[in-house]
Amino acid sequence: MNLRFNCKNINLGNGIYIKELIVPVTLVGKNNIRLNFTAVLDSGSPFVLISKEIADALELEYDQKEVHKAKSYSGDFFSTTLSHITIKIEKRNEKIQIRCRCAVQLDKQKAHENLIIGSSFFEHFRVLFDYPNNKFEIKG
Amino acid sequence: MAIAVEKSFQHFLDNSFQNYGDGEWVAIYGENVVAHGLNLKKVLEDVKRKSLPVSAVLISKVKKTASYL
Numbered sequence: 001m002n003l004r005f006n007c008k009n010i011n012l013g014n015g016i017y018i019k020e021l022i023v024p025v026t027l028v029g030k031n032n033i034r035l036n037f038t039a040v041l042d043s044g045s046p047f048v049l050i051s052k053e054i055a056d057a058l059e060l061e062y063d064q065k066e067v068h069k070a071k072s073y074s075g076d077f078f079s080t081t082l083s084h085i086t087i088k089i090e091k092r093n094e095k096i097q098i099r100c101r102c103a104v105q106l107d108k109q110k111a112h113e114n115l116i117i118g119s120s121f122f123e124h125f126r127v128l129f130d131y132p133n134n135k136f137e138i139k140g
Numbered sequence: 141m142a143i144a145v146e147k148s149f150q151h152f153l154d155n156s157f158q159n160y161g162d163g164e165w166v167a168i169y170g171e172n173v174v175a176h177g178l179n180l181k182k183v184l185e186d187v188k189r190k191s192l193p194v195s196a197v198l199i200s201k202v203k204k205t206a207s208y209l
Binding site: 006008009010011012022024026034035036037038051053054056057090091092095114 | 149152153184195197198199201
C-alpha cells in the first residue's frame with residue numbers, strides 16, 4: 001500500500017514559497033459522522049492534534065476535566081485532553097484507515113493548523129520525503 | 141466519494157485562496173469554495189443549507205504565514 005501525494009506550495013509573498021506535507025483525511029466521529037479535512041503531517045508532534053471545533057463537529061467524546069498541558073514550538077502553553085479518532089486516507093484504489101489516540105486542543109485559538117497528524121499516526125506507517133520532486137509517500 | 145474529495149484536494153493544492161482571510165475555514169467542493177468563515181459549525185451548516193453532500197466536501201483552513209510546529 002503506497003499513497004503518493006504532491007506537496008502543497010504556499011506563497012508567503014515576495015517570491016518566497018514553502019512546501020508542506022498536507023493530505024486529505026476523512027475523520028470518523030460518533031454515530032459514523034464523517035468529515036473530510038486537510039491535515040499537515042508532523043512527525044515531531046506526539047499525537048494527532050485536532051481543534052475543539054473539529055472534535056465537536058464529529059461529536060467526539062472527551063473529558064474536559066482531564067486536562068493535559070501542552071507546549072507549542074514557541075513555548076506557549078495550551079490545554080488539551082486525550083481522545084481517540086478514526087482516520088482514513090485514500091487515493092484511487094489505495095486506502096488506509098486506523099484508529100489512534102488524539103489530543104483535542106481545548107483553547108479556542110485562531111491557530112493556523114486545524115489538524116496535525118503526529119506520531120500516534122506514524123507508528124503505523126513509513127513516510128518517504130521526496131522534496132526535490134515535490135512529493136511524499138505514505139507506505140504501509 | 142473518494143474521487144470527489146480527490147478533485148477538491150487538487151483544487152486545494154492548485155490555489156492559494158488569496159480572496160479569503162488568513163485562518164478562515166473554506167469548504168471546497170470540486171473546483172469551488174462553497175462556504176467559508178471563521179466558525180467551522182457555521183461553515184458546515186452553510187454546506188448543508190446548499191444541499192451539498194458534506195461527505196464530498198473538503199474542509200481546510202486558509203494559511204498565509206509559515207508555521208513552525
